[in-house]
Amino acid sequence: MKTSMLATLICLSAPAFAQESLPVIRATSAKAAIYMQDRPGRRWNIEPAQKLDVFETPKMATQEQIRFKTDSDSIVFTLKPGTHKDFVVLLNDKDSCLTRIQSPALLDFSQQYPALHDTIPMYINEYNTMYIAAVLNGTDTLWLNFDTGSSDITLKEETIAKLKTPLDLYRKPYDLRIGTRHYTSPVFDTKLSGHGTEGRFGWNLFDGYVVELNYDKGIMVVHGQLPKAIAADKKYTRLPMHYIDNIFLVRSSLQQGKTKLPFWFLYDSGYQRTAMLDNDLLKETQFPAAQMKELNRVIMRDGRNKEIPVITANLEQLHLGNYTLKKVPVQVQTANKPLAGLNIHILGNEVLKRFNTVLDFQHNVVYMKPGRYFNDPYIVQKPGKS
Structure with a gap:
């Protein structure tokens, strides 16, 4: 599981943020935590030397309650997808740090023209591993498990060692052709994958689309909108x-x-x-x-x-x-x-x-x-x- 977290801090003087009428919470320690619904708390460091403090949440389907807690204070608010909330953390009554918590906008590619209906052969073996053929970087054809319990692309260590193109793991996004379409994602490594596969890819490659898994016909279909x-x-x-x-x-x-x-x-x-x-x-x-x-x-x-x-x-x-x-x-x-x-x-x-x-x-x-x-x-x- 991977999440997107950006941390840049903006430091403002007290009069500056007062003019913005932003909520202010206090802290005597740089250690804080962010709580989202049904999730364990995330550790957060208040760093006055930086300029902008932005936490981007993982995808949210609906609005959720967020709580930002310091050692001595907290703020609770409701956040909708594609919106943000700004507030100020006042550290030791002298360092004023503007903090933003934002949620990514929901993706929707239903208006693409022509309408997308990309059909890909899909297989399932005796171990219940569901997999398809995909091409990485235009050079390596791989058998990959579509793993909805993960995100991005993850390849077995032995698979990575045999690739025609060396990879910069975790950082650089790479091209993965599934059917007729191209998707981009960073690549992570793992020791094991589903039986008979060389790795897996997660649901987020299809975010904003509609994916049909038809086991009767042995096909995966990526739709631009729900048929x-x-x-x-x-x-x-x-x-x-x-x-x-x-x-x-x-x-x-x-x-x-x-x-x-x-x-x-x-x-x-x-x-x-x-x-x-x-x-x-x-x-x-x-x-x-x-x-x-x-x-x-x-x-x-x-x-x-x-x-x-x-x-x-x-x-x-x-x-x-x-x-x-x-x-x-x-x-x-x-x-x-x-x-x-x-x-x-x-x-x-x-x-x-x-x-x-x-x-x-x-x-x-x-x-x-x-x-x-x-x-x-x-x-x-x-x-x-x-």
């Missing part, structure tokens, strides 16, 4: 997106016995199993996880090759919008959470592949309807390491 046929199809259930630190979540429900609870789930096509449940979140909400029959215990690994011990247990029902999956072998993580600092559940591609899906990154909605894999049996791993 009318999809909007009119009553079989699709609609799940609004909620963004946290450049990943998006959808609302779904877990049910065991008479207990049915809604949760936010990371929509993660890069996770190959059904659903990974956060043990701390289950305890916090008093979900009766102990009633789920244990099937096995395995050790899984994330993209950094870090071990994640999980228990696989049988969940009675998983509800996604108007649809219900029954007797789902879910994974319960017991340590080394894949998303540090966040207690959230994760929907994986063994569930997601059961639906033909449309990801509308203009209106921030996921459309899902059952497809050819909806009633396929689930894979239950053998105990050990995966």
Whole structure:
């Protein structure tokens, strides 16, 4: 997960910002924190020697409440996408620093002409890895996983070593041709990727577009706007997106016995199993996880090759919008959470592949309807390491 954070500070005299009628908060320490809804706090340094202090939030689908907190004061306000809020931090009653928190505008390429409908062959293997062919820098054709749980381009270390063009990792943006269109992104490295792939690319390459994942036909289609046929199809259930630190979540429900609870789930096509449940979140909400029959215990690994011990247990029902999956072998993580600092559940591609899906990154909605894999049996791993 990557976020955009710019830090330049503007220092003004007290009379200057008084004329602007900006809110003023005080601090006796240069250490501060920024809190967004449903997110852990971000550390922030107040640096009077700089000129402009700008924090750019990750993408927000709707307005959100923001809190900026110093050691002795705080300010709370509501921020809409594409807007900003200015205020002054007065450090030790002498250094006056103008601070801005801004949100990026929502992208929308629906007015492009001619209308875009770019169709790309899409594949899924026995490990539930969904992947396509893409061309990096016009020279290297790579098999890449479309991983909605990540952003930008991430390539395996061994893949990077074999590229025809050397890369300046993390900094310089590179060209990635997917279908007939070109997208730009910095490149990051990783030790592992989905089975049979050389790396992955994230959802943000398609921000402002509409992406159709049709598992029945084996195609990905990048649309300039939501097709009318999809909007009119009553079989699709609609799940609004909620963004946290450049990943998006959808609302779904877990049910065991008479207990049915809604949760936010990371929509993660890069996770190959059904659903990974956060043990701390289950305890916090008093979900009766102990009633789920244990099937096995395995050790899984994330993209950094870090071990994640999980228990696989049988969940009675998983509800996604108007649809219900029954007797789902879910994974319960017991340590080394894949998303540090966040207690959230994760929907994986063994569930997601059961639906033909449309990801509308203009209106921030996921459309899902059952497809050819909806009633396929689930894979239950053998105990050990995966």
